[in-house]
Amino acid sequence: MTSHTIPHADDFRAGRELSLDHRKLGMWLFLASEVMFFGGLVGTFLHYKATLPTPEAALLDTVLVGLNTFVLITSSLMVVLGLDAIQRGRRRGLITFLGLTALLGAIFLGGQVFEFISLAGHGVTLQSSVFGSSFYTLTGFHGLHVLIGVIWALVTLMKAARGTYTAQEHAGVEAFGLYWHFVDVVWIVLFTIIYLI
Amino acid sequence: MKERTLLVVVLVTALLVVAGIWVAQNVNLMPAEASTRAALVDQLFRAMLGLAAVIFLLVEGLLLFSVLRFRQPRGDDGDALPVHGNRALEIVWTLIPALIVIVIGFYSFRVLAASEIREENPLVVNVRSRQFAWTFEYPGTSVISSDLHLPVGRQVRFLITSDDVIHSFWVPEFRVKRDATPGQMAELLVTPTREGTYPVRCAELCGVGHAAMGLSSRVIVESDEAFQAWLTQAAALPADPIEAGRTLFKRYGCPACHALADAGAAGVVGPALDSLADPNGPHAHAHGGMDIRALVEQSVLDPSAAIAPGFADGLMPKDFGTRIPANELAILVDYLVAQK
Amino acid sequence: MTTATPALSPRRYFGWSTDHKVIGVQYLVTSFFFFLVGGAMAGMIRTQLLAPDSTLVSAEAFNRLSTNHGSVMLFLWILPVLAGLGNYLVPLQIGARDMAFPRLNALSFWLLVPAGLLMLASFFVGAAEAGWTAYVPLSISGPDGQTLWALSVILLGTSSMMGSINFVTTIFTMRAEGLTFWRLPLFSWSMLATSILVLTATPVLTAGLALIAMDRLVGTLFFSVPAGGDPILWQNLFWFYSHPAVYIMVLPAMGAISEIFPVFARKPVFGYRMIAVSSLAISLLGLTVWAHHMFTSGMDPRLRVPYMISTMIIAVPTGVKIFSWLATIWGGKIRLDTPMLFALGFISMFLIGGITGVFLAAIPVDLHVHDTYFVVAHLHFVLFGGSVSGAYAALYYWYPKITGRRFDERLGKVHFAANFIGTNLAYLPMFLAGLLGMPRRVVNYDPRFTELNQLASLGAFLLAVSVLPLLYNMIVSWVNGPKAGDNPWRARTLEWQGSSPPPVHNFDQPPVVTEGPYDYGEAEARSMMPSPAAAGD
Known part of the structure; x- marks a missing residue:
């Protein structure tokens, strides 16, 4: 039984019999609401995909984006390895893997920017058609989440460098990990519905 | 004691049922009934009103009775007898409302199906809406009118759309409305049954003229001869x-x-x-x-x-x-x- | 014994604080301000409608008033007043020193303030005028205020979601020793059910509002009809949130009522578990009914009947609550203090809202009454006769807890009488107007509805006046009211076991709970281990 300190709240833990950490539960709840948010956007995209002709879809570069998807999945693996490292008390390992996570996230974003520019070159923009609007909005909101994740990874990295996390106390890393895996899973869903089906 | 309780329950139930039936048969809150659909809807509505009256009287009655009967006597600081629940009672008041809504749901479905039956040879009217007016077009003629003329007794098939924002075509006396959505064509079947002049309302907020749009057009339900005469006259422009x-x-x-x-x-x-x-x-x-x-x-x-x-x-x-x-x-x- | 007396300096309510009690009061006071603003808008609307062809208010101004009346009342009064009650009470009811995330809690409140001001400020650039439902394409072409409106509602939704994460986490992880879920007070149960619903439904509205905002700001084409945009899509996104929103707004009020009945009938809650579970049932069912708002919009005809059935089924758990409350007061020792009067008023008026909800669910009836004054009457019986009555009941009930003072009972009863008569007078005639053919949101109307509208306006004016004794009572009693003592209603839930008002840290020692919250008439033993703070007086 680990005990965490937050202001005013020590000793007030009925959750201990459920072994729930309040930060992790809060993160799960936040992610649940994020699922519904992306659900709304995905629903919009699918609705228009089903009801309107989308000639622009032929312009999508599935190979490039497939590689990008691989990059993002690899970055999730880095988070797992980083968490594993700190659980064994290896701070250096955590720092290395967080750095790799941020780097892979940045590569993904770079790929996305490249894709956007090339599509815009073919005349597909936010204002060109309903497909353009929903494509950029959906992938753009996801990209925004990746960007926030990269920043978060770097903040976590700096905290790790300052020695905030130990083998016993690393809920902050776990919370970041949950978020990053979520962003990854959302992308796999988006990749499937936008590029594969 | 037990028997007396039973007697009271039976008596109250009987009174409530009588009250419900009375309400269903005597309370009319609707405007004139001018379509086959209106007759069906009103039957359903009156049945629901009777049931609603029973539930309303039961709950408000229990509430009032409790407040009048079970008061804390002055100077009494004690608690009442603790009763935490009663499984049988809880099952009853879960099942009975469930049964009631299932019956209402089934009845509503029947009415809905009956009011959407297609008849032979309907009169087609295109309903076009825009901010802030209705126009009614009679395909096969050159007639475009801001008032809706219909022959009594013949099913009308409205094809409803909008040129700008969403409006909603509503004739209260027909008991039905349908949204006019831009980019879409909605179908609505109505068989007028009663000659007369009724208002056409706009029921969906459509901008500054929303209220005006619900006050400017009328439905004129008339005999087939009068309708045909109007159609001929409306197709031509007066010479003057x-x-x-x-x-x-x-x-x-x-x-x-x-x-x-x-x-x-x-x-x-x-x-x-x-x-x-x-x-x-x-x-x-x-x-x-x-x-x-x-x-x-x-x-x-x-x-x-x-x-x-x-x-x-x-x-x-x-x-x-x-x-x-x-x-x-x-x-x-x-x-x-x-x-x- | 040491007593942590609270620093009652009024100043602590005017700035950043992470104390859930301060935040709770901040929510209550702020939302009440917006209630008065929304009420003033209603007053102008009802004055305009005194005559069928009145020109007091232009059509444009009328649409702006009615749009913002609805938005302010829902998003800036009912939601935050209930969030304020939850903030103040949940930690006290479960024996916690604060919420799980105190800073996030303060942030939720401080998002509310700029969001509310943003909505009001929109009147300077042409306020939103497409109705609180903001149906597209009308809401795409309106004035700039429509964009501010969308951004404001996004912020308010975010605030509401942050609050909900806090409530769920707090209730799951911070209950005191021995406070199992089957001993959780029913108000906290209702906040749990509500918060789950908020987290599921609100993000979908946020997504939809983001699409509207982007259409207006960057020229995307989501709702552009010529480009193939679908107006019905918005209705789905909107109602997926906005129907559950009704339950979000009424469940906490029901929770408060469930606290009040046992105290003022001196009897245990009848069917405690059924009431608790029915809150969850309403939450889950509430997510499956949204398209009943779209029976007239040309949805797939085959989908209509399932939505009708699921909507009607919600009447069942709602009925369970009502009958359980009736059974709670049956055979009790009832005292008709102001909180109890409002609780009884809640049942009698919410009942009308509930029954007419079944009428609206029945498709053939809905096709006639949808978008008419029948709907206006129905939703006001649910939200004003229901939610607001519940909020009033809660305010009076927990007033001694929050302030340590007693309010003036006579003024409370005057408020109740005016509110009860005013509500019925204002909204009952609207049912008839709607059935007879009066659409909602109209600035002028057919003269045949004149008398009904004048009655409704009279009721509305009475409601406006009824706020005065409430305001006077709340302010003057806080300053001058007699000391209430720690537990003036002799309630058994945990929040009443300490001093009133509570000390800064709520409980100096963790309380231990050994029995249920409503064991009136059971063994006379104290239900909780007294904490040192409780021995303050």
Whole structure:
């Protein structure tokens, strides 16, 4: 039984019999609401995909984006390895893997920017058609989440460098990990519905 | 004691049932019943009203009775006898309401299905809506009208759409409405059963003229002969140019937004159109040296070119140029300019 | 014994604080301000409608008033007043020193303030005028205020979601020793059910509002009809949130009522578990009914019947609550203090809202009454007769807890009488107007509805006046009211076991709970281990 300190709240833990950490539960709840948010956007995209002709879809570069998807999945693996490292008390390992996570996230974003520019070159923009609007909005909101994740990874990295996390106390890393895996899973869903089906 | 309780329960139940039946049979909260659908809906509504009365009286009765009967005596600080629940009672008041709503659901489904049965040879009417007027087109004829004429006893198949935002076509006496959604065509089946004149309402907020749009058009349900006579007469334009102009003014829905004494129009969304040509009249400012005829024509075809003071741009549809044939436009403009 | 007396300096309510009690009061006071603003808008609307062809208010101004009346009342009054009650009470009811995330809690409140001001400020650039439902394409073309409206509602939704994460986490992880879920007070149960619903439904509205905002700001084409945009899509996104929103707004009020009945009938809650579970049932069912708002919009005809059935089924858990409350007061020792009067008023008026909800669910009836004054009457019976009555009941009930003072009972009863008569007078005639053919949101109407509208306006004016004794009572009693003592209603839930008002840290020692919250008439033993703070007086 680990005990965490937050202001005013020590000793007030009925959750201990459920072994729930309040930060992790809060993160799960936040992610649940994020699922519904992306659900709304995905629903919009699918609705228009089903009801309107989308000639622009032929312009999508599935190979490039497939590689990008691989990059993002690899970055999730880095988070797992980083968490594993700190659980064994290896701070250096955590720092290395967080750095790799941020780097892979940045590569993904770079790929996305490249894709956007090339599509815009073919005349597909936010204002060109309903497909353009929903494509950029959906992938753009996801990209925004990746960007926030990269920043978060770097903040976590700096905290790790300052020695905030130990083998016993690393809920902050776990919370970041949950978020990053979520962003990854959302992308796999988006990749499937936008590029594969 | 036990028997007395049972007796009271039976008596109260009987009273409630009698009250419910009385309400269902005697309380009428609806306007005139003017379609086959209206008759079906009203039957359902009255049945639900009877049930609602029973539940309402039961709950409010129990509430009042408890408040009057179970009061804490003055000076008594103690608690009442603890009762935490009663499994049988809880099952009863879960199951009975469930049963009631299932019955209502089933009945509603039956009414819905019955009111949407297609009949042979319906009269098709295209309902077009825009900010802020209804126009009714009778395919196969050249008739376009702002009032809806229907023959009694024949099913009408409305095809409803909108040119701009969402409106909702509602005739309370028919007990039905259907949204007019831009880019979509909605179908609605109604069989009028009662001759008379009823209002057409707009039930979906559509902008500043929303209320006016619900007060400007009427349904006239009439005998088949009267309907056919109207159709013939409406297809032709009167020979007299003033009468023809007045007809066009109404046909294209102008009264919904503009006031014009000669046409009995009182719209307030756009400027009043009386005395257009009077150099000292309310429109004198607009002339600006321009020929009044040209100005009126321009205002119909391109409403944004000159905006009357006190009115916003963008309220008037910009597509009249494509909808009004040139000869009719000339008649309409002549008519407007001739108004004193 | 040491007593942590609270620093009652009024100043602590005017700035950043992470104390849930301060935040709770901040929510209550702020939302009440917006209630008065929304009420003033209603007053102008009802004055305009005194005559069928009145020109007191232009059509444009009328649409702006009705749009913002609805938005302010829902998003800036009912939601935050209930969030304020939850903030103040949940930690006290479960024996926690604060919420799980105190800073996030303060942030939720401080998002509310700029969001509310943003909505009001929109009147300077042409306020939203497409109805609180903001149906597209009308809401795409309106004035700039429509964009501010969308951004404001996004912020308010975010605030509401942050609060909900806090409530769920707090209730799951911070309950005191021995406070199992089957001993959780019913108000906290209702906050749990509500918060789950908020987290599920609100993000979908946020997504939809983001699409509207982007259409208006960057020229995307989501709702552009010529480009193929679908107006019905918005209705789905909107109602997926906005129907559950009704339950979000009524469940906490029901929770408060469930606290009040046992105290003022001196009897245990009848069917405690059924009431608790029915809150969850309403939450889950509430997510499956949204399209009943779209029976007239040309949805797939085959989908209509399932939505009708699921909507009607919600009447069942709602009925369970009502009958359980009736059974709670049956055979009790009832005292008709102001909180109890409002609780009884809640049942009698919410019942009308509930029954007419079944009428609206029945498709053939809905096709007639949808978008008419029948709906206006129904939703006001649910939200004003229901939610607001519940909020009033809660305010009076927990007033001694929050302030340590007693309010003036006579003024409370005057408020109740005016509110009860005013509500029925204002909204009952609207049912008839709607059935007879009066659409909602109209600035002028057919003269045949004149008398009904004048009655409704009269009721509305009475409601406006009824707020005065409430305001006077709340302010003057806080300053001058007699000391209430720690537990003036002799309630048994945990929040009443300490001093009133509570000390800064709520409980100096963790309380231990050994029995249920409503064991009236059971063994006279104290239900909780007294904490040192409780021995303050």
